[in-house]
Amino acid sequence: MTERGLPTFDELPSYKDLPGCAWEVWGAGDSLGTVNLLTDAVVQRAAEEEIRTGQRVTLDLPLQFFAQPLHGRMPTDHHAYNKPSGRKDDELHINTQASSQWDGLLHFSTRMIKAGDDHVLYGGIPEASLPVGVLPRRVTDMHPGLLRLGIHNWAQHGICGRGVLLDMVRFYEAKHDGKLPYEPCTGGVISTADLQACAQAQGVEFRMGDILLVRMGYLGAYKRASINEREELCARSANYVGVDASDDMKRFLWNTHFSAVACDAPSFEEWPPAEDARPLHESLLPLWGMPVGELFDLDTLSEVCAKTSRWTFFVASWPLNVLGGVASPPNAAAIF
Incomplete structure (x- = not known):
């Protein structure tokens, strides 16, 4: 057991041959996963200690930031129209992962280990058991698996607490004469040791329930690219900087x-994964129930953190x- 009363990664049972399955940590039927760590006491302490000046920084890109979203996702369509008596309405048609995003518990299942295996979601729910297509509008008509794992559970709880920024861009640039050791838009891997070294350099000590934000440099590079270069990045095969998918990384997280x-990249982990590694998403979402944020806009946050020498803050999402x-x-902001 860790000093916080939870089992360590190596004490967690396995699911088939996948180590570190946390389905039993918060009890049968759980719908929150690691968001359970954001208790009233944890949130209250974070608010009391971190909100000092009231300065706020959005962590969301505009929904229309990508004219052609990555992975072939549907672009955001925004329709405005006139109503009688001088009123206007508007409608949004979006893919919820077309811009800044939380991946929810329905997004990623375990990969097939051998022929005939089920792809399962958090809690062991078979992915194939859940409906797709146009879903019911009435809650009474919804599949119980969707109600258990849908992102509405996090929405009704809130992902709020102490945020910690590990600014790998500044960390690496300080070590490498102002340059990154990778090209963020074409690949690169960040190790556990480097995350820990960055935290030490920033004077950060982690505590239970922290919301970890990692600035890797993808969005900064994307913003500096020309329109043609941006279109090429969105159209080509996915190769992105990210953390490694090793068991050491899983133990650390x-x-x-x-x-x-x-993070500020399209995938929290190096993508595609190394040939000998299973996706880190497979541990974070279906085995742990941990929210995975991607394409968070962390550039302004980095500037504020560097200016104030504060790498922790309150996050409200x-x-x-x-x-x-x-x-x-x-729908996230950092509050100082």
Whole structure:
């Protein structure tokens, strides 16, 4: 057991041959995963200690930031129209992962280990058992699996607590004469040792329930690119910087007891994964129930943190309250 009373990564049971399955940590039927760590006491302490000046920084990109979203996802369509008596309405048609996003518990299942295996979601729910297509509008008609794992559960709880920024861009640039050791838009890997070294350099000590934000440099590079270069980045095969998917990384993320992780790249982990590694998503979402944030806008946050020499702050994030939702814009802000 860790000093915080939770099992260590190596004490967790395995699911088939996948180590570190946390389905039993918060009890049968759990719908929150590691968001359970954001208790009233944890949130209250974070608010009391971190909110000092009231300065606020959004962590969301505009929904329309990507004219052609990554992975072939549908672009955001925004329709405005006139109503009688001088009124206007508007409608949004979005893919919830077309811009800044939380991946929810319905987004990623375990991969097939051998022929005939089920792909299972958090809690062992078979992915194939859940409906797809146009879903019911009435809660009474919804599949119980969607109600158990939908992102509305996080929306109704809130992903709020102490945020910690590990600014790998500044960390690496300080070590490498102002340069990154990778090209963020074409690949690169960040190790556990480097995350820990960055935390030490920033004077950060983690505590249970922290919301980990990692600035890797993808969005900064994307913003500096020309329109043609941006279109090429969105159209080509996915190769992105991210953390490694090793068991050491899993031990670090679980044993530190983060409530959620997020970054400014399209995938929190190096993508595609190394040939000999299973996706880190496979541990974070279906085995642990941990929110995974991607394409968070961390550049302004980095500037504020560097200017104030504060790498911790209060994070308030309220995903869309969509029953049975797979993912959501984070609707997140850092408050100092």
